[in-house]
Amino acid sequence: MSVAHVVVVMGVSGTGKTTVGQLLAEALDVPYAEGDAFHPPENIAKMSAGTPLDDDDRWPWLDAVGAWAAGRAGQGGVVAASSLKRSYRDRLRAAAPDVVFVHLAGDRALIEERMAARKGHFMPTALLDSQFATLQPLEDDEAGVAVEVSGSPEEITGRAVEALRRL
Numbered sequence: 501m502s503v504a505h506v507v508v509v510m511g512v513s514g515t516g517k518t519t520v521g522q523l524l525a526e527a528l529d530v531p532y533a534e535g536d537a538f539h540p541p542e543n544i545a546k547m548s549a550g551t552p553l554d555d556d557d558r559w560p561w562l563d564a565v566g567a568w569a570a571g572r573a574g575q576g577g578v579v580a581a582s583s584l585k586r587s588y589r590d591r592l593r594a595a596a597p598d599v600v601f602v603h604l605a606g607d608r609a610l611i612e613e614r615m616a617a618r619k620g621h622f623m624p625t626a627l628l629d630s631q632f633a634t635l636q637p638l639e640d641d642e643a644g645v646a647v648e649v650s651g652s653p654e655e656i657t658g659r660a661v662e663a664l665r666r667l
């Protein structure tokens with residue numbers, strides 16, 4: 501992969517997308533965008549109230565993420581966006597064909613522990629079951645890599661950089 505590609509850091513809530521996404525953007529020297537900032541306020545209200553989003557809630561959000569990625573085409577960027585289903589990633593690729601995905605994947609107990617320790621975030625830990633139930637990992641024909649989330653953010657970022665280099 502060249503740094504001109506846009507990297508979408510995907511995975512369930514609490515898996516480290518924001519933390520690793522920011523470090524990855526620094527390592528690649530490209531801009532970072534926070535996917536949560538693209539949610540319409542109704543989506544944030546819904547998740548805050550403990551109700552999972554459905555597909556119709558997610559399309560406008562994915563279109564906003566896709567528009568950002570399309571705007572960075574040829575220049576590179578990193579955006580953190582859960583992109584849980586294949587159809588969501590297809591939607592992003594339709595907007596920005598050269599995106600590559602980094603799936604931050606890990607043990608549910610570890611992710612729940614990190615999510616529970618996180619302060620000042622709207623997403624309730626109770627939604628983690630639905631996040632895992634919705635998750636469809638990358639398929640063989642999708643440009644991207646899976647990276648394991650044990651260890652420090654710096655270690656995970658290093659793994660992601662290495663895996664992307666081999667793409």
Ligand SMILES: Nc1ncnc2c1ncn2[C@@H]1O[C@H](COP(=O)(O)OP(=O)(O)O)[C@@H](O)[C@H]1O
Binds near residue numbers: 513580650656
């Ligand atoms: N490798 C890590 N080791 C320990 N804590 C982490 C690690 N990565 C993320 N965290 C913490 O776990 C919580 C969830 O991480 P975050 O980046 O917000 O995940 P996401 O964006 O996927 O929801 C945050 O409080 C973050 O500081």
Ligand SMILES: O=C(O)[C@H](O)[C@@H](O)[C@H](O)[C@H](O)COP(=O)(O)O
Binds near residue numbers: 512547553558582583
């Ligand atoms: O599609 C979704 O259900 C949301 O995008 C969700 O996956 C995301 O995780 C939340 O926006 C919480 O944000 P964090 O992932 O940063 O916890």
